[in-house]
Amino acid sequence: MTDVSKYTRQTVTEVRSWVPGKLFSLRVTRDPAYLFKAGQFARVGLPAADDPDGPPTLWRAYSMVSGPLEDALEFYSIVVPEGEFSPRLAQLRVGDNLYVEKTPYGFLTIDRFFPAATSSAPPEAAALEAPTAAPAAGATLATRETKPDLWLLATGTGLSAYLSILRDPATWTSFRRIIVVHGVRRAEELAYREEIESWSRQPEFAPIYRADPRKLIYLAIATREALPGMPSERLTTLIADGRLEQLAGERLDPKSAKVMLCGNPDMLSAARKLLGEMGFAPGRRGIPGNLAVENYW
Ligand SMILES: Cc1cc2nc3c(=O)[nH]c(=O)nc-3n(C[C@H](O)[C@H](O)[C@H](O)COP(=O)(O)OP(=O)(O)OC[C@H]3O[C@@H](n4cnc5c(N)ncnc54)[C@H](O)[C@@H]3O)c2cc1C
Structure with a gap:
């Protein structure tokens, strides 16, 4: 262009x-x-x-x-x-x-999971839809008494999109808990780990962590290296055998969880299939779903 x-x-x-x-x-x-x-x-x-x-x-x-x-x-x-x-x-x-x-693209956004702002367009139509303004600071998209949990599952650079989501104040107020799972080959590839782990110590996050010390659960998983207390397994294996839920200490339940998948297309299609069998599905025709997926290649 x-x-x-x-x-x-x-x-x-x-x-x-x-x-x-x-x-x-x-x-x-x-x-x-x-x-x-x-x-x-x-x-x-x-x-x-x-x-x-x-x-x-x-x-x-x-x-x-x-x-x-x-x-x-x-x-x-x-x-x-x-x-x-x-x-x-x-x-x-x-x-x-x-x-x-000049135009931003894509639908891997938390408003997909909530009725008012959910687009009826399929993800592949992302490039055709006009951008909208970012949610205001401190805004919350959840209106229900019981907020859902947000599971952000990434391999490699798929973490990128989640960092933006995590740096948006609306995310922290729209969900009960946020579970970030980053799968890499080796520990050195765990970019942004320090930033994510530092939030619980930062003064501006203090009210959030005071209300819930487990507000953000971060699971770093390396497939070719043993990290302390972590299995060296693919995310899909950990979803299938229930260990991801055990590691997070949270249920991956389609009634209470919203899941995003981002990164390697092979992992995404396998995870999507597994999650589909568990009852997770993308939104359709204006009805918000509980699964959102973005392929990087
Ligand atoms: C919606 C979307 C968002 C993206 N966001 C990012 C991002 O935040 N960071 C990023 O690094 N890339 C991202 N990508 C991929 C990026 O657009 C490029 O493909 C990538 O940077 C490589 O460009 P290239 O021309 O060097 O190789 P390409 O010719 O584009 O790709 C060659 C091959 O490299 C592999 N590959 C491409 N991207 C990746 C990747 N990210 N990780 C591992 N293998 C890869 C694939 O096998 C691909 O066929 C995104 C892609 C899409 C569609």
């Missing part, structure tokens, strides 16, 4: 390497007119490799890591060695340009 009215040019302000040559995050400036809902993704662009000062011609989808109220955008990326885009994205340094399409 080279139509200048469709994108803005932003500037890299911070680069963080998690695993050198493999996993990194970028923060870039944000156009104040770029409004998105937590869980949505941006289309970001770079010029062709042989025309670095030319217009952006290469575009990829990236979930926003940053919350809707932050004044910068943040992305978390893998480097696919044979990929066309990600190795070049990994070379960006502070001061470099990154182009961002």
Whole structure:
């Protein structure tokens, strides 16, 4: 896409390497007119490799890591060695340009789970629907006395979308408990672990944790390395044999839980099948479901 009215040019302000040559995050400036809902993704662009000062011609989808109220955008990326885009994205340094399409996309958003704001459009229609403003700080989407639990199940960089959701105050007030499960191969790939684990110690979260010390349950699972107290198993195995519920200390019950799945398509289709057998299903025709899924490739 080279139509200048469709994108803005932003500037890299911070680069963080998690695993050198493999996993990194970028923060870039944000156009104040770029409004998105937590869980949505941006289309970001770079010029062709042989025309670095030319217009952006290469575009990829990236979930926003940053919350809707932050004044910068943040992305978390893998480097696919044979990929066309990600190795070049990994070379960006502070001061470099990154182009961002003006329209945010996607339906991996918590409003899917609540009647008032749920869209009737299927997820694949994401790119066709106009963006709406982010929920206001402190807003809650749950109106019932008993709030549902939110299970956020990710492999690898699928965590990106959940970070935006977790950085959105509305998430914390809309659910009883939030269970984040991050599956990776090795412990070094547990990006953002410190941030997630630090929330319970931060003063601004104190009222939330005082009311419920188990408000956020974070399960880090590595399949190729034993983490203390954690099985080295795939998420799907842990769902199927009930160990995920035991580890979380919570029931994965379709009557009281809302589940998001994000990341590797093989894991997603296997997990989707298992959860379907347990009674989880995406929303249909304006009726909110209890399952939302986003494939990364
Ligand atoms: C809705 C959506 C949101 C996305 N959000 C993110 C994100 O937040 N972070 C991110 O790193 N990527 C994300 N992706 C994937 C991203 O768009 C690119 O595909 C990826 O960065 C690789 O680009 P590439 O051109 O280097 O390789 P591509 O040619 O795009 O991909 C080559 C191959 O690499 C593998 N691959 C692609 N993406 C990943 C990945 N994330 N993890 C593991 N293997 C992968 C697949 O086998 C794919 O066929 C998202 C994709 C979609 C559709």
